[in-house]
Amino acid sequence: MGCEGTEVVVTTDSSSCCHGCDGDKGKKGKGGGRGRLWKKMIRYQLVEYHSLPGYLKDNEFILGYYRSEWPLKQIFFSIFTLHNETLNVWTHLIGFFIFLALTIYTAMKIPKVVDFHSLQHLPDVLRMADLHKIQSELLNCLPSMPHMSDLQRVRDEVKTAFSSMDMLSSSGRHLLDLLTACLPNRFLHSNSTDISIMRTMKEDLANMIAPLLVRPISRWPFFAFLGGAMFCLLASSTCHLLSCHSRRLAYIMLRLDYAGIAALIATSFYPPVYYSFMCDPVFCNIYLGFITILGIATITVSLFPVFQNPEFRSIRAGLFFGMGLSGIVPVLHKLIAFRHRPEAVHTTGYEALMGLLYGLGALVYATRVPERWKPGKFDIAGHSHQLFHVLVVAGAYTHYHAGLVYLKWRDLEGC
Template identity: 30%
Template structure:
């Protein structure tokens, strides 16, 4: 069965992102016919098929096994449409070369959204990156729908709205990340587009995480709450704009990307210290969930360091091509940090409900 080599035999699409859905079925039909003709011989060419004793000696079990294997290949081709093979880092076009410590297992340029989607179920360098955040997105979507739709008379529409900001940010971040790692190999233009969307998703998660924490931490300090929320929204918008810079996604700006999002996340230390010094550490823990905020920030920082320093593959190139590479570890830390933050803000809203409205002297 013919396979698309690493140097793709597709004609260059000059960056066109359209998937030509109208001609897709015809193309697939031609491709399948081309790949499966002629039919490979099931019996040895020198076998006398006229003599039933010869057939019996050769063994019908062997014939059945050969037929089964061929049928399995046909079904795999038709249903999964897998017509490509993984390739080495140095055979990739420059726009697909990102981590030179990951040596083998890359998808070639597929130039088809359908093939990119099918590749989710194949094993390659992006498999772990896709599924870590795809499953995380599904989990947060389910938790968010349950939380927002569950009847809770003690929570107002504003309470639900600030939690919705967090769930939306988490789902967009994880979902756009999974989409980026899925469609990265479509074409250079598609890769750049989804890369920008991926970075915008990170900004949305950071912004959405700040909203409920600031809202409940400064619940009884209206002006401070408005100022901090306004600053966070401005910083989030600024980070989105920087993320849309065409050269932001280039490999040489890896540390700039990590530093940009790290700085945005660490800006939360300002309101955190403000709250702790204005009140006390005991109140910061009991009312503002400071311990969960610190744990969340630590997980983000640790995950970012794995990503920026490309640990562990930089020490053992080629050993973590498929599993446990730095980007997958980073993804796991992001999902864990988001769930830690969710736990923290649920404790904050429980405290707010238990003490009632603010008492002003």
């Protein structure tokens, strides 16, 4: 995110080189091959800030270790070398792979993971479920379960889970009788007390029953957020890696980077807005439409060349920060509408932490701390842009956990 201003233009003039470049071309000897090799070594040296062309001068507190107008081959290899963009590339590239793994995990596991104890919160859903189907599944699956003397405990927990359902139909009562009578009688013939086996059996029972009771809600807002996070992190990492190639490529990469920032902020609103107001389509559509339009407008403004000039650093940070602040309205609305729900408070805590991390990152980015205090001391590691990247990944990861709470809440209760 915000990869501007950390690459440079390299010239073959030895006076612009640093870090081991002495420019003594007379030492190339009689062999033309040695001379060409020496010129290549000079060309791909890292340079200092004062040697940069104007369009790459952004942070005057980072004094050295810049790349400049390198060929793409050398640029790709530079991902494994040390320069002032190395950590900028890797902090978001690692973040991209983290969110790719989370996306795969979410797609494969989350719809199937149901807490056994959460079944006690399902009376309304149970009344709408196909209880004859549940009974059939239980009759087919129960005989294959392991025998153990502690299964009485499972019987008691299941009975407790369903005991609060005062309005169960006759088929529901039959299911309850099946669970509370069949389980202990079938499996009381074993002396096994293996707790791990007991836990596995309980999880199998929960995952057998819950999919029949729970109709998972739409996942697209959650995956939209994960997609926005991956796009932002990969665009940022690519921008930091490639922008030193040429003025035109730097311009394209910066536009892509700004689009990634706006996409992350906009899609971060999708899960809280959709899952909080899924039962109130008017407010849901208003909030989703507003943040989407704001994100598109931000991307459009960022396409203007003047937007990348160093004097607009604070405006850039303020624009994206303002997008984040716009999320306060739906969050407060959620707290008021669902003030009696612990899930609303829980998710708001995650969202507040996410906002704090994003806001701190924007502040560090705009003020260029700590390198402004000791110019040249944080060229390789520890400068503001690297800290900004770490805070962005941490904020997005925090929001992922909020999304899991939303999914569990709405899967179990619906509207």
